[in-house]
Amino acid sequence: MDHAMRFAEPDSIEEVLSLLAADPEARCLAGGATLVAMMNAGLTAPSLLVSLRKLPGLASIDPQADGAVRVGAMARHATVAAHDGFAGAQAILAAAARRIGHPAIRTMGTIGGSISHADPSADYPTAITAADAVVEIAGPEGARAVPADEFFVDWLETALAPGEIVTGVVVPPDATDAAVHYEKFTRADGDFATVAAAACVALAEDGAVAALRVAAGGVAPTPIRRREAEAALIGRPLTEDGLAALGAALADLSDPIDDMRGSADYRRRLLPRIVGRAVRRAAAAFTARSGARSGTGPQAGGVA
Numbered sequence: 066m067d068h069a070m071r072f073a074e075p076d077s078i079e080e081v082l083s084l085l086a087a088d089p090e091a092r093c094l095a096g097g098a099t100l101v102a103m104m105n106a107g108l109t110a111p112s113l114l115v116s117l118r119k120l121p122g123l124a125s126i127d128p129q130a131d132g133a134v135r136v137g138a139m140a141r142h143a144t145v146a147a148h149d150g151f152a153g154a155q156a157i158l159a160a161a162a163r164r165i166g167h168p169a170i171r172t173m174g175t176i177g178g179s180i181s182h183a184d185p186s187a188d189y190p191t192a193i194t195a196a197d198a199v200v201e202i203a204g205p206e207g208a209r210a211v212p213a214d215e216f217f218v219d220w221l222e223t224a225l226a227p228g229e230i231v232t233g234v235v236v237p238p239d240a241t242d243a244a245v246h247y248e249k250f251t252r253a254d255g256d257f258a259t260v261a262a263a264a265c266v267a268l269a270e271d272g273a274v275a276a277l278r279v280a281a282g283g284v285a286p287t288p289i290r291r292r293e294a295e296a297a298l299i300g301r302p303l304t305e306d307g308l309a310a311l312g313a314a315l316a317d318l319s320d321p322i323d324d325m326r327g328s329a330d331y332r333r334r335l336l337p338r339i340v341g342r343a344v345r346r347a348a349a350a351f352t353a354r355s356g357a358r359s360g361t362g363p364q365a366g367g368v369a
């Protein structure tokens with residue numbers, strides 16, 4: 066097949082947008098970890114690759130005046146994994162980034178590429194949904210911001226309109242100073258998740274749950290959350306029954322598929338266990354951190 070592919074490396078967002086607008090077959094190129102693999106496999110053949118590599122300000126992670134953290138779309142997974150400026154629930158992004166693939170993929174892949182591809186088994190979609198992050202978008206009609214749980218629309222489908230790109234992810238401040246845990250069940254080390262859960266947990270002094278956010282991935286076309294089931298656990302000690310109820314609520318909402326990583330039925334059964342483990346480990350991390358801060362050692366926060 067004679068297919069001449071062109072390559073552009075603009076240094077402004079305006080130029081990226083005008084190149085994408087001029088050619089519906091053009092694709093933007095971030096880390097290339099997925100796009101180049103898809104091209105090599107003959108699954109896609111863009112007429113033009115528009116690299117985002119030279120865009121200023123897209124690869125950095127910047128604290129905002131209100132305590133939010135803005136992660137540029139071109140920030141590599143390894144950079145997010147090592148970032149120590151996240152506070153409270155924001156740290157779920159770093160926890161998820163540390164579990165992506167293996168070191169070569171973490172050096173190559175970007176958060177913008179990962180969420181734009183929107184693989185439901187990928188790690189960032191679940192993490193940014195748990196963090197209540199907002200996706201920053203630039204496009205021919207201007208800039209807009211879309212909450213994570215509206216950004217992921219369906220299997221490999223996002224709220225991005227043709228010609229739009231992701232410029233960053235803004236992670237809001239967390240007044241509850243939650244501790245986090247990203248639990249990922251895989252067939253093999255470095256694989257995509259069969260089932261994953263991102264948990265952000267804060268406990269009161271008496272050990273009752275003060276704040277809880279949990280998203281699950283790999284179990285539906287998009288990450289899933291059950292906010293009312295999270296709210297039902299607030300103000301009470303964390304119990305196995307409570308965790309089972311949260312896991313069951315998420316399993317009810319799940320819509321998994323059969324694939325090489327597991328059957329739909331297997332994923333549905335696994336989900337409550339992975340959710341329970343994620344929440345228990347985040348709670349234990351909260352307790353250990355409080356103990357370390359007060360110098361009294363771990364106290365409340367285990368599963369009652």
Ligand SMILES: Cc1cc2nc3c(=O)[nH]c(=O)nc-3n(C[C@H](O)[C@H](O)[C@H](O)COP(=O)(O)OP(=O)(O)OC[C@H]3O[C@@H](n4cnc5c(N)ncnc54)[C@H](O)[C@@H]3O)c2cc1C
Pocket residue numbers: 092093094095096097098099100101102117138142164165166167170173174175176177178179180181182186187188189225229230231232255256257258
């Ligand atoms: C062997 C292997 C193992 C992997 N394991 C995991 C894993 O365990 N967990 C996990 O989560 N991921 C995993 N990945 C995926 C990887 O982490 C990357 O996130 C993913 O490849 C996409 O990021 P990228 O920067 O490479 O994007 P690219 O491959 O450059 O682009 C992917 C798609 O997104 C579009 N795109 C890129 N950037 C933008 C943007 N800013 N705005 C709009 N559209 C954009 C591109 O046009 C393309 O369609 C794995 C990949 C490989 C190859």
